[in-house]
Amino acid sequence: MGMSVTISVATEQDAEQIFRLQYLCFQSEAALYGNYRIEPLVQPLESVREAVAADCVFVARLGDEVVGSVHGSIDEDGAASIGKLCVHPRLQGHGIGARLLRAAESALAEERGATRFRLHTGHRSEGNLRLYRRVGYETVGTSKGEDGVPMIVLEKTAPAGSYAATA
Numbered sequence: 557m558g559m560s561v562t563i564s565v566a567t568e569q570d571a572e573q574i575f576r577l578q579y580l581c582f583q584s585e586a587a588l589y590g591n592y593r594i595e596p597l598v599q600p601l602e603s604v605r606e607a608v609a610a611d612c613v614f615v616a617r618l619g620d621e622v623v624g625s626v627h628g629s630i631d632e633d634g635a636a637s638i639g640k641l642c643v644h645p646r647l648q649g650h651g652i653g654a655r656l657l658r659a660a661e662s663a664l665a666e667e668r669g670a671t672r673f674r675l676h677t678g679h680r681s682e683g684n685l686r687l688y689r690r691v692g693y694e695t696v697g698t699s700k701g702e703d704g705v706p707m708i709v710l711e712k713t714a715p716a717g718s719y720a721a722t723a
Contacts, residue, residue: 561623561652563659566613571605573622574615578604581642588680594703596640612636612668614659616643616652623647626656628664635711636661636670641684654691665714672714676707685710 566574582596607613607627616624624643631637638660643652664670676699677684685708693710701707 561647561650561655562617563614563655564617565663566608566615566622566625568605568608570613570615570622570625571608572601574608574613574625575599575601575604577622577625577644578640578642581645584645585678585681589678589705591703591705594701594705596642612660612663614656614663616647616656618647624652624656626660628660630664630668630670631674634670635672635674636664636668636714638664638673638675641675653687657687657691661712661714670714673712674709675711676701676709679706679708 578596578599582594586592586594586597607629610629612628614626614628615622624641624647626638626641628636628638638657641653641656643656661670661673664673673693674696675688675693677688678701679698688710691712693712695708696711697709699707699709
């Protein structure tokens with residue numbers, strides 16, 4: 557690669573590129589399950605804009621192009637929920653997904669006080685499961701997505717001292 561991929565906080569101007577990237581990247585997941593109604597494929601652009609404004613969203617950039625993204629928020633139980641991790645198909649396998657995960661985990665712990673992280677993926681998504689397990693996530697249960705896809709729920713504890721205590 558001639559240019560290096562950088563990771564940064566998403567801005568309002570990134571919302572449309574994130575929207576298009578999600579649509580491209582989640583096609584393979586939809587095909588795997590025979591379900592083209594999975595949330596990243598039907599999420600409206602306005603909802604992506606709202607997430608960028610309110611939540612913890614990071615992007616990977618190659619020049620001006622958004623080539624990866626991840627979304628994080630704090631759940632009602634205080635755990636950080638991480639989702640919609642995607643990397644452009646032409647750049648998968650280069651560690652960009654792991655870098656995006658680390659950026660989201662750091663920000664969620666340091667800025668929002670998360671002490672554990674939770675994510676989920678479809679039960680047939682072997683590539684996703686390999687990545688998540690490689691970076692320390694462990695299976696804690698199963699669930700069914702709103703679209704009916706059986707999901708595996710994974711969690712990871714934030715490293716002690718990885719977040720700043722606030723008074």
